[in-house]
Amino acid sequence: MLFHIRMDVQLPPSLSAGEAAELKAVEKARSQELQQQGKWRHLWRIGGQYSNISIFDVESVDELHTLVSTLPLFPYMKIEVLPLCRHPSSIRDDDR
Numbered sequence: 532m533l534f535h536i537r538m539d540v541q542l543p544p545s546l547s548a549g550e551a552a553e554l555k556a557v558e559k560a561r562s563q564e565l566q567q568q569g570k571w572r573h574l575w576r577i578g579g580q581y582s583n584i585s586i587f588d589v590e591s592v593d594e595l596h597t598l599v600s601t602l603p604l605f606p607y608m609k610i611e612v613l614p615l616c617r618h619p620s621s622i623r624d625d626d627r
């Protein structure tokens with residue numbers, strides 16, 4: 532199952548620069564692990580914003596929820612999820 536996800540990050544001003552850097556490093560490692568596993572299929576920065584557009588490829592809504600809600604930055608992100616279905620006119624075999 533594919534999901535289009537938008538993540539808007541808002542770190543609290545109370546977080547020190549060191550704490551923010553550590554959190555971002557842990558988040559980066561986790562996101563790269565999920566990308567290696569093929570779960571986090573695409574990751575794009577939205578220009579000019581601390582936000583991304585991602586495509587997740589998971590087995591279920593429960594799996595999606597578990598992966599997203601355990602991201603280190605989850606407490607500091609607003610997340611929007613759109614479930615994706617195969618378009619009948621798509622020429623791409625992996626669009627499912």
Ligand SMILES: O=C(O)C[C@H]1C=CC(=O)O1
Binds near residue numbers: 558
């Ligand atoms: O930077 C972000 O968009 C938030 C998050 C997603 C991947 C990552 O390394 O951080």
